[in-house]
Amino acid sequence: MKLMQFLSSSLLELITQTSTNLPPDVRAAMALVSASETPDTQSSQALSIILSNIDMAVDDEGPICQDTGMPTFLVHTPVGVNQLAIKKAIREAVAEATRRGKLRPNSVDSLTGVNSGDNLGPETPVMHFEQWEQDEIEIKLILKGGGCENKNIQYSVPCNLDHLGRADRNLEGVRKCILHAVWQAQGQGCAPGAVGVCIGSDRAHGYDLAKGELFRTLDDVNPNPELAKLEAEIMEEANRLGVGAMGFGGKASLIGCKIVAANRLPASFFVSVAYDCWAFRRLGIRVDAASGAITKWLYRDPARPLDRMAKGEGFPLTGREVVLTPPLTEEMVRALRVGDVVLVSGEIYTGRDQVHAYLMKNPPPVDLHGAILYHCGPVMLKDGEQWIVKAAGPTTSIREEPYQADIIKKYGVRAVIGKGGMGAKTLAALKEAGAVYLNGIGGAAQYYARTVERVLGVHLMEFGIPEAMWHLRVNGFAAIVTMDAHGNSLHADVEKRTGEALEALAPPR
Numbered sequence: 001m002k003l004m005q006f007l008s009s010s011l012l013e014l015i016t017q018t019s020t021n022l023p024p025d026v027r028a029a030m031a032l033v034s035a036s037e038t039p040d041t042q043s044s045q046a047l048s049i050i051l052s053n054i055d056m057a058v059d060d061e062g063p064i065c066q067d068t069g070m071p072t073f074l075v076h077t078p079v080g081v082n083q084l085a086i087k088k089a090i091r092e093a094v095a096e097a098t099r100r101g102k103l104r105p106n107s108v109d110s111l112t113g114v115n116s117g118d119n120l121g122p123e124t125p126v127m128h129f130e131q132w133e134q135d136e137i138e139i140k141l142i143l144k145g146g147g148c149e150n151k152n153i154q155y156s157v158p159c160n161l162d163h164l165g166r167a168d169r170n171l172e173g174v175r176k177c178i179l180h181a182v183w184q185a186q187g188q189g190c191a192p193g194a195v196g197v198c199i200g201s202d203r204a205h206g207y208d209l210a211k212g213e214l215f216r217t218l219d220d221v222n223p224n225p226e227l228a229k230l231e232a233e234i235m236e237e238a239n240r241l242g243v244g245a246m247g248f249g250g251k252a253s254l255i256g257c258k259i260v261a262a263n264r265l266p267a268s269f270f271v272s273v274a275y276d277c278w279a280f281r282r283l284g285i286r287v288d289a290a291s292g293a294i295t296k297w298l299y300r301d302p303a304r305p306l307d308r309m310a311k312g313e314g315f316p317l318t319g320r321e322v323v324l325t326p327p328l329t330e331e332m333v334r335a336l337r338v339g340d341v342v343l344v345s346g347e348i349y350t351g352r353d354q355v356h357a358y359l360m361k362n363p364p365p366v367d368l369h370g371a372i373l374y375h376c377g378p379v380m381l382k383d384g385e386q387w388i389v390k391a392a393g394p395t396t397s398i399r400e401e402p403y404q405a406d407i408i409k410k411y412g413v414r415a416v417i418g419k420g421g422m423g424a425k426t427l428a429a430l431k432e433a434g435a436v437y438l439n440g441i442g443g444a445a446q447y448y449a450r451t452v453e454r455v456l457g458v459h460l461m462e463f464g465i466p467e468a469m470w471h472l473r474v475n476g477f478a479a480i481v482t483m484d485a486h487g488n489s490l491h492a493d494v495e496k497r498t499g500e501a502l503e504a505l506a507p508p509r
């Protein structure tokens with residue numbers, strides 16, 4: 001038998017399952033969150049879509065979220081196993097999974113901005129190797145997207161924190177840092193999320209260890225009683241903040257808190273927090289060291305049937321939804337108010353970081369008057385001459401804050417769809433020009449892909465698939481008005497309310 005002849009197919013299966021099928025502990029946590037949310041709120045509507053999306057991803061073996069992140073592998077090998085061969089097999093499997101649309105091409109040259117197209121490149125994917133005394137190889141994988149990766153945060157205590165005051169070099173200071181980390185993520189990291197935390201170490205390794213905590217199951221108990229107590233306290237307190245699903249305001253902010261402590265330098269005291277979103281994708285396999293065949297799945301039992309997550313069909317419609325068909329007029333968008341639910345049917349354009357930077361210096365390739373601009377970097381595959389959408393949820397909008405106001409005013413855009421909301425400059429531009437911000441449900445990539453009737457074209461393809469400007473015809477694309485043309489912002493309101501809730505947790509105990 002050829003040495004490790006099955007390793008490539010085992011790795012491809014690991015990547016496919018990780019991207020498309022949430023592990024049971026995350027499913028259980030999300031089911032609990034959904035069951036305890038107040039019915040008929042924006043947060044419960046968001047959760048309905050999220051649960052449907054989880055089912056759809058399994059049904060179609062499509063990415064749960066279009067942002068499949070920086071693939072990060074943690075490999076344990078018996079002494080004597082050829083790690084170079086495993087690295088080569090991982091690279092091949094990553095490229096093949098990308099070709100099959102299970103991973104989005106996410107590897108961008110940081111100097112030229114060019115997307116490699118196959119998720120390979122310097123330091124991509126990320127691979128950590130350890131030796132161990134066992135006979136089998138263990139390979140764990142986490143796919144953590146950019147929206148939640150951008151909400152990772154590191155504190156150097158003592159420090160002063162918004163709403164919480166001074167955090168000292170003790171467990172009380174650590175508690176404040178973690179609560180602050182959950183609060184600052186709001187909806188931008190697609191709440192409810194989970195945090196992996198490292199107390200101590202140095203800056204670089206602290207982040208590594210924090211991310212490593214995300215490999216623990218959400219329902220385990222920390223073997224260190226002091227840390228177990230802190231984890232339980234954080235879960236209870238963070239879920240009193242009122243962030244809610246997607247930051248819409250609601251009961252759940254956090255589905256997991258996992259903490260490790262590492263020794264530190266006398267002069268340093270870091271608290272490193274890795275924030276992961278509800279689309280918490282991590283799985284693992286054990287493989288036979290001779291054949292490379294899977295001997296066991298970690299985190300799940302493939303023999304156990306999967307429970308369906310959704311109770312109903314996607315977005316529960318009430319009949320009060322406003323149908324928006326572009327091109328939109330100023331009158332149409334001024335009639336909308338924060339909290340309105342809209343169903344977009346018609347033609348829209350995607351545009352994210354590179355498109356926004358481009359439009360600041362160049363005219364758009366299409367007429368954007370009355371248009372809807374969708375902050376989205378989809379997963380696309382070509383079938384003959386026709387592009388097919390494989391995953392297409394919204395990306396974090398706040399990255400476009402430096403550009404959005406100018407683009408709205410200059411080109412006559414009437415609506416922007418994204419997630420997590422935008423800042424004061426965009427809010428002022430919406431009011432001045434007559435435009436709205438529509439919040440889609442972050443991570444609901446399968447749900448939104450199914451609203452796309454046809455890909456009508458693509459512009460600026462030189463930016464790569466996620467960054468190109470895609471021209472789509474959608475039907476029944478559901479979103480919530482969270483910033484209107486009258487100066488109202490649900491995001492600003494929720495941030496203020498949760499800030500007050502955070503302050504209430506600050507008194508020394």
Ligand code: SF4
Pocket residue numbers: 065066067068144145146147148149188189190277278279393394395396442443444
């Ligand atoms: S669910 Fe949200 S934060 Fe998570 S990877 Fe998807 S877009 Fe990013």
